Amino acid sequence: MLMLICLPPSEGKTAPSDGPTLDLDALSVPAFTGARSSLIAQLEHTSKQPNALELLGAPKGAAAQVAAQQDISALPCAPAWQIYTGVLFQGADFASLSEQEMNRARHSVLIFSGLFGATSPTDLICDHRLPMGAKLEQGTPKAQWRSHWHHLDELGEGQLVIDGRSGDYAGWKPPASADHVTITACRVVGDKRKVITHHAKHYRGLVTHLALRASTPPSSGEDVADLATGLIGEEVTGVDFDADKRVLTLLVS
Numbered sequence: 001m002l003m004l005i006c007l008p009p010s011e012g013k014t015a016p017s018d019g020p021t022l023d024l025d026a027l028s029v030p031a032f033t034g035a036r037s038s039l040i041a042q043l044e045h046t047s048k049q050p051n052a053l054e055l056l057g058a059p060k061g062a063a064a065q066v067a068a069q070q071d072i073s074a075l076p077c078a079p080a081w082q083i084y085t086g087v088l089f090q091g092a093d094f095a096s097l098s099e100q101e102m103n104r105a106r107h108s109v110l111i112f113s114g115l116f117g118a119t120s121p122t123d124l125i126c127d128h129r130l131p132m133g134a135k136l137e138q139g140t141p142k143a144q145w146r147s148h149w150h151h152l153d154e155l156g157e158g159q160l161v162i163d164g165r166s167g168d169y170a171g172w173k174p175p176a177s178a179d180h181v182t183i184t185a186c187r188v189v190g191d192k193r194k195v196i197t198h199h200a201k202h203y204r205g206l207v208t209h210l211a212l213r214a215s216t217p218p219s220s221g222e223d224v225a226d227l228a229t230g231l232i233g234e235e236v237t238g239v240d241f242d243a244d245k246r247v248l249t250l251l252v253s
Contacts, residue, residue, distance in 0.1 A: 002219045003160040008169040009113040010086025015127035019076035022126050031151035032117040040072050042136040055135045065129050075126035080119050091205020101212050112169040114141035132168040164204030181221035183207050185250040203250045
């Protein structure tokens with residue numbers, strides 16, 4: 001593995017109508033199994049509370065989703081890339097990958113989440129709602145995961161880490177030996193740049209797609225910047241790579 005792509009989950013999810021139930025022992029990063037089991041129990045308990053929506057930071061429209069996760073062991077599962085349906089995953093377009101490219105994704109992409117910590121896009125997970133800031137019995141998921149992130153350090157040693165995570169999911173810090181490149185986007189208005197927040201996920205997804213489909217996987221931030229020039233067109237007008245800060249910015253119109 002030459003690269004490790006770190007992605008956040010998406011708030012938008014599609015619950016499978018059928019499929020196998022959750023098997024924690026089959027998920028990537030087995031060192032997270034204990035923490036996952038504890039968080040599932042806490043989430044089930046919290047989802048049964050009268051103020052569950054408030055505790056989970058969920059809107060009224062998520063009431064059915066929250067009610068369903070009162071018994072997570074009964075929920076059908078599907079590959080994570082099919083569960084997450086937000087703009088980042090639309091941009092990453094896992095469905096279009098070849099078998100070889102999907103195998104690359106299986107080994108080089110980690111999707112971070114409040115419930116599972118980090119999983120491969122091909123891991124079978126269920127629909128769920130648990131933001132990092134949710135109020136659970138033992139504290140927020142963000143706080144509970146803090147003592148477990150070190151289990152990922154070995155995966156990042158000496159790798160190119162392409163980081164498309166948002167702040168809440170950036171608890172794991174790549175080791176010093178990794179070439180850590182953060183992906184962001186700015187809208188260009190005249191001679192000024194305005195940082196894009198939510199829709200930046202879309203552009204991170206596009207970069208992910210390019211990296212997974214590249215004939216030769218990128219091995220440095222400079223390689224990623226070169227790949228990203230392939231996005232230049234009507235929407236993406238330029239690519240700016242800050243070699244000192246290791247930040248790749250897509251400039252959009």
